[in-house]
Amino acid sequence: xxxxxxxxxxxxxxxxxxxxxxxxxxxxxxxxxxxxxxxxxxxxxxxxxxxxxxxxxxxxxxxxxxxxxxxxxxxxxxxxxxxxxxxxxxxxxxxxxxxxxxxxxxxxxxxxxx
Amino acid sequence: xxxxxxxxxxxxxxxxxxxxxxxxxxxxxxxxxxxxxxxxxxxxxxxxxxxxxxxxxxxxxxxxxxxxxxxxxxxxxxxxxxxxxxxxxxxxxxxxxxxxxxxxxxxxxxxxx
Numbered sequence: 236x237x238x239x240x241x242x243x244x245x246x247x248x249x250x251x252x253x254x255x256x257x258x259x260x261x262x263x264x265x266x267x268x269x270x271x272x273x274x275x276x277x278x279x280x281x282x283x284x285x286x287x288x289x290x291x292x293x294x295x296x297x298x299x300x301x302x303x304x305x306x307x308x309x310x311x312x313x314x315x316x317x318x319x320x321x322x323x324x325x326x327x328x329x330x331x332x333x334x335x336x337x338x339x340x341x342x343x344x345x346x347x348x349x
Numbered sequence: 350x351x352x353x354x355x356x357x358x359x360x361x362x363x364x365x366x367x368x369x370x371x372x373x374x375x376x377x378x379x380x381x382x383x384x385x386x387x388x389x390x391x392x393x394x395x396x397x398x399x400x401x402x403x404x405x406x407x408x409x410x411x412x413x414x415x416x417x418x419x420x421x422x423x424x425x426x427x428x429x430x431x432x433x434x435x436x437x438x439x440x441x442x443x444x445x446x447x448x449x450x451x452x453x454x455x456x457x458x459x460x461x462x
Contacts, residue, residue, distance in 0.1 A: 241392075267448045278454035279393070279438065286447055325392050329448040336381045336442040338450055340392035 237262035241326050241341035248348055254299075254313040256344050258326030261307065266328040268309040269338060270301055273323040285309060321348045352376045353441050355453035364462050368426040372439030372453055375420065379441040383450065384413060384424045387436045396437075397424070429460045 238261045248254060260266055270282040281294045283301035291301050298317050302310045309326055323345050327338040354373045362368045370384075380401040385393035399406040399413045399422065406413050412425045426433055436457045440450040 269449075279452045281449065281452075284447055284449060292447065323390070327392075336444065336448050336450065337383060337395055337398060338440075338448070339395060340385075343390065343392045345390060 237328070237339065239326060239328055239339060239341040241324075241344050243344060244342065245345045246347070248316050248346065250318055250348055251315050254311070254316050254320070254346070256311040256324055256326075256346075258309040258311075258341055259307055260309075260328045263307070263328065263330065265306060266330040268303060269327040269329070270309065270311050271325040271327065271340075273325065273343075275322070279325070283311070316348045318348050321346055350375070351453075352379075353439055353451045353453040355437075355439055355456050357456050358454070359457040359459070361459045361461065362429045364431055364460055365428045368424075368429045368433065368458055368460065370424040370426075370437050370439075370456050370458065372422050372424075373420060374422075374441050374451075376441070376443065376451075377420070378443040379451075380444050381442040382413070382415060382422050383440045383442075384411075385438040385440065385452075386433075387438060387455070393438060426458075429458075431460050431462050434458055434460045 240259050268285045271279045285303045299313050325343045326341040329338040352375050383398040384396045386396050387393040397408050397411045397413050399415050415422045436455040438455045439453040
């Protein structure tokens, strides 16, 4: 079966510090991968998606970047965090055999920028 | 402009009764629809989906209805249980190769004992 991991679960960072959140998927190959952010009291905002190694598409221009160094690894980064980067970050994958569109989410990372 | 709308931010239902969560969409190219359930501080969990070639899909206590002419879908939970209390997100796909989903803003369901 497929599983998706995210770490860390919680992160408190000062403004201006760098960020690296990691997501890995097991049990599938060549998945589509996604990064979302859920700000307090708001819906899910798609930040980045990737259809393959090294292929990154950005949905919202901002202070963040993403990379996909391996087939099942997706990394969200920032060189200098802003207060507005606080939120709940979710990684997801899709491309299952039964339905390619269904996305499966990781447990999320809560980021607080102070 | 929101392509997927969940106009009710919250819904309160008595345990054992039916919960009906609604979702409207504007893009006629959407051909696959999904419902997710989310508890606080956790990732959304896939619940149930429906293809545009169907008008109903049932899985246990959960049934999703699709009305293509009205561009409307709904999730019915019968009977509702306190453990169903969560935020429910509606999502839609146009079948593109990147597999992007468009999410609604969610409806918070509270099931009272």
